[in-house]
Amino acid sequence: MEALEMFTSDRNADVYTEELKLNLGPQHPSTHGVLRVELAMDGEIITDSWCDIGYLHRCAEKIGENVTYLQFTPYTDRMDYLASMNNNLAWSLTVEKLLDVEAPERAQWIRALVAELNRIASHLIAFGTYGIDLGANTPFFYAFRERESIMQLLEKISGARMLYNFIRPGGVANDIDDAWMDEVSAFCDDFEKRWVEYNTLLTDNFVFIQRTANIGILTKELALSNGCTGPVLRASGVKWDLRRDVPYLEPYDECEFDIPVGEGTHGTLGDCWDRYWVRMREMIESVRIIRQCIEKIPPGAHMEKSMVKMYKTPLKPPPGEAYVRCENPRGELGFYVVSEGGNSPIRCRTRAPSFCNLSVLDKLLPGTMLGDAVATIGSLDIVLGEVDR
Amino acid sequence: MGILNNTLPSNTVTDAVDGVIGWGRKSSIWPMTFGIACCAIEMMAVYAATFDLDRFGAGVPRATPRQSDLIIVPGTVNAKMAVRVKRLYDQMAEPRYVIAMGACVCGGGPYVKWGYNTVKGVHKIIPVDIFVPGCPPRPEALMDGILKLRDKIGMNDVFRRQKETAESMNRSYGHL
């Protein structure tokens, strides 16, 4: 804000610039999709900003009201396409809550395992593209290499590379075997080494720190009031993680893991660097959870017996409503489903974490420089498929 | 290609010149940095080291339409975005090529029935050269599409006269 006061548009001053309206996006390499931000610029300083979303509005909620509960599972994949497993998980838990069934124990452990793997993949994209946003190209290639290994692991059990449709109401689609789990632990060993390299490449990079520290400061109050969740909220110093505080799967209750919280390492709490660093540390925590899952996974069925018939006859939950929240890589994903006893819900509302995280952008940008806008957008790590649904 | 476009008869010289031009064009396709939805992530995977589109001379994604030859439309185009996609296409210089990546772009995909807001295939908006269905297509499938596009570019007639090409060129100039 100081900079803003320094260059106030005083018409009598020596250096006077007309206000410039600048469109960032929808086709812009660093808006992470089809976000459009309209910026009012005074020279290099942003004086006002308006987010314009809806360029990827794909009518998911209307579709949810017209297809059956099972058939909506692949559509949840396509909301947050970087974390399909977590979306499937949230939707399955919602349907299970409506139906009053619970997935078998083994299915719960498999769910936690694949959800954490997908969390790593999602954070890797955030890490790689954030590097590109700020002018570091190399991390992108490193991140995509590790992501490719995760894709291949998940492809082996689910059959698809990105949009898995693996976690379904009542359990998971396929069982996993020991050979696959060995591959996962081999990946974990490898990944921990790579993670150190990432830090050398980007985290400790002086230029990177200069471009992210003390930029885009999101205070705790602003984050809470705007409904920010996930790493964005944790970076502002709120120690809240649904996995620990409201464990929605059994493994999260039993596994040991830490909740990384922003510490203001390079100055201010809740700046871009904190958000980035929370994500980086979450990857390592996910590796910890994965290792414990592999160790403790119990034998048993991977799908609730009574649910197998859902493939032939549509699920018919009793009238009622359910709201389930899950900790996604981007924050708390919630599905609010209202059933009136039919084959499909009458309302299928999604609480998309990116939607709420993005709504804070208009409050972060004014007063910063244009180059920092890119850093701020990247640090929020939005997925437009989820913002617009 | 202005005045010379499709005006000369086919003979040894024009064939040879066309061959050289086609080889040049197909070996340096510059795609546009343009991501819409899920398929964009697989497109990024194609640019990354594992698949490395640069082996085909197409690994330099340009951030502006004015410098690019190829627009890969990766992801659902909806009513709000369609106008922008068309504008981006209009800003590209000839010769320009379009790859429709993913089921949504090829023909509506999963959103074809209940999607009140989605365009059922980007070929309703801009002329498409190669369709790559799949949801999302594997990176290999996209590269297969790009290889097919390379073949198509290599066969293009720049100097030789060919009736259909001239007609389609005129059509795309006329209304876009």
Next chain:
Amino acid sequence: MNEAGLHAKLGAAGIDGIGELDTSAKDPFVVVEADALVAVMTFLRDDPDCAMEMLHLVTATEREACIELAYHLCSYQHHHSFVVKVICPRPEGGNHDTWHPEVPSVAGVFDAADWHEREQWDLLGVVFAGHPDPRRILLPEEWIGHPLRKDFVYPSFLGDVPLELDATPMYERGPDWTPPSSEPRPAGEPLIQPPSPPSDRPHAGGQAPAKDEAPADAADTGKEG
């Protein structure tokens, strides 16, 4: 504190129009009058025992007899959550063209409500009175109707963008092609009125709820296309 405790606390706050707690639902909820909504939300946020710091979700649900708004709140201090509902009964013959239920906006209490309420206006046509920026958020400004209503008619065209499956591609249209939505409207049927106090934001003044005018008399003009 569980939901019953929160409800008791809320009942003791002296706000009129707070209903009973429905404990038969999976997430127990309380129905409040629309007039009491802002007071209830402010109380839930500010009371130290409730301390609902975060508004998670604003949902409008169209049922046969009503449109029902659900507000999901949650507290990080006390690890509890609460659901507040407002019910807007459907008047006789209220379909999506003519009926826009109105509830007070809580955007002044929770910033998060801003976008959520805009989305509910956009998709379901619920008017949030006193909203700072009542524009559409997901759909384009020139969109007509509210797609999540059950009687929504699918449009074939938006401007000249074809939205139907078997539309002619844009580049194959003849030179004398005219967009279907530009057909002349029947006289006396204006587009939806802009909001009465014009907002200073860009693009304002398209389709936004107007309190006084019947907002959507002509809402179906461009729909059949």
Next chain:
Amino acid sequence: MGAIRDYFGNISSALTSTAKGMGVTLRHYRKEPPITIQYPFERFPVPDRYRGLHILEQEKCIDCKLCAKACPVDCIEIEAEHHGRILEWTQFSIDYKKCIFCEFCIPPCPVDCIHMTTEYELATEDPDGMVEDLLTWTGLRPQDQRALEEAAARKAGKVVPDAAASKPSAEGTSAEDMAAKIAAIKARMGKKD
């Protein structure tokens, strides 16, 4: 003075951390094997469970349309005429312009006749070329035709002319081809739910 020290300090810090990053890259350059897949010549092994193009065992299919009902995007079109247990096929097509490869058409099948292969290359220039017909034959096969004629004749009370003699026919080739194809695909797919 402090400002100047800061200035040069910044430069040296930037250079140092850049050199560190370059060190990582160099280490990779020297020690790690190349990871690029030379695509048209080599490709990743596709897992057996991969959800690629569909294949239909037409012999088994009973035209129950359960797969079409289970499809979230309505991309399966089935048309067949029933003559008792004999089916006269007109259409069993999958529209890959819509298909999202979600696998929901596989589990409902009561006779386990539709499968997903590991094929994924679908790129085409033709917008209509993305609708794949899964049928290997349409209409009635010769032996079905004969069986129907025999049944009709039997109904009419006539003697069937040397029914047993005409049984072996030329239809064997295509059916055997199909069986071999399916066996190969099943072997590739391993066990499937």
